[in-house]
């Protein structure tokens with residue numbers, strides 16, 4: 247299996263690993279089949295994602311895609327994070343082997359789950375804005 251240099255670099259030095267104790271939104275998604283779990287924390291101020299951290303019991307591709315995904319949304323408006331797709335994350339990493347593409351979905355879904363949590367805490371129904379976040383079984387897209 248061939249990984250791009252960017253994937254290897256983000257796997258070796260993942261950005262934004264950790265947790266945010268007073269996060270405004272927390273999302274957790276996982277895949278029952280591979281057992282990988284992703285937890286995403288967002289700090290949101292005036293509609294801007296001022297901080298983001300993630301923790302994962304995931305494979306290398308899940309670590310690299312989450313690292314890149316957090317870099318792509320940090321400092322950006324919530325609207326940008328809502329539009330982030332796993333495809334954009336994979337492109338930013340110069341691609342992933344096809345069999346590992348499902349791993350990148352974990353990061354996208356964890357961000358969506360964290361945004362849903364954020365809206366719920368604001369008293370806003372997240373589903374019209376964020377859409378349905380797949381449950382744990384389907385989050386990995388297998």
Ligand code: FES
Nearest residue numbers: 280282305308349
């Ligand atoms: Fe499940 Fe990579 S194998 S996230």
